[in-house]
Amino acid sequence: MRRPGRPPGTSDTRDRILKAARELFAANGIDRTSVRAVAAAAGVDSALVHHYFGTKQQLFAAAIDLPLDPMTLLGPVRETPVDELGLALPSLLLPLWDSEMGAALVATLRSMLAGSDISLFRSFVQEVISAEVGPRVDNPPGSGRVRVQFVASQLVGVVMARYIIKLEPFASLPAQQIAETIAPNLQHYLTGDLP
Incomplete structure (x- = not known):
């Protein structure tokens, strides 16, 4: 029987979000890429994107590996x-x-x-x-x-x-x-x- 909470093992959620963000920002630009679209492409809830990265600008900074917002x-x-x-x-x-x-x-x-x-x-x-x-x-x-x-x-x-x-x-x-x-x-x- 599975216990509630996070599944055991390492999570690749953050990496999937970054990969999806890079692809969408590269294809559509910042203005035409929504947090929801990134979340959908990564197969996660948009709240997780905000949890890991904060704002869309902070997600973009992480996607291009900027050390600051x-x-x-x-x-x-x-x-x-x-x-x-x-x-x-x-x-x-x-x-x-x-x-x-x-x-x-x-x-x-x-x-x-x-x-x-x-x-x-x-x-x-x-x-x-x-x-x-x-x-x-x-x-x-x-x-x-x-x-x-x-x-x-x-x-x-x-x-x-x-x-x-x-x-x-x-x-x-x-x-x-x-x-x-x-x-x-x-x-x-x-x-x-x-x-």
Whole structure:
């Protein structure tokens, strides 16, 4: 006779949820993937998804192996005036990337670029970062998304040159020097005239 409660042995529930989340986020993006859909694909109740991962954003962070919730990272950006975002973004990101936690972020990016999870990174840029910053810089209307993508292209370039390829002396420059150097370009992408 079976006793009530959790079945004996190890549970693969968390791994099944992550596998389903990766597949659905990669196929549909963050906005078009619901916690219910992930739960259904994993064969579990949606309450279990919340139990293991919390919010959908936290599930996404776990699915792409981010060591922190992306909304925590983007919190200070919400408080920054639009005309200061060009400096605020690299000033926030470079010290993070230089940290021990940043090493994990860079490793995650490296594996995503080398593997089949590139669509997850694309979803992160387009649906998390664009959703936070895009509406604030959408002038003229409809330009916010491409503005954020120009910023992302420069920041991904910094990650590639500084942390993956490790170009010297760029890789050894102080983070604030890089932030101040690229800030005018980033600000132009965000608020300047686009051709």
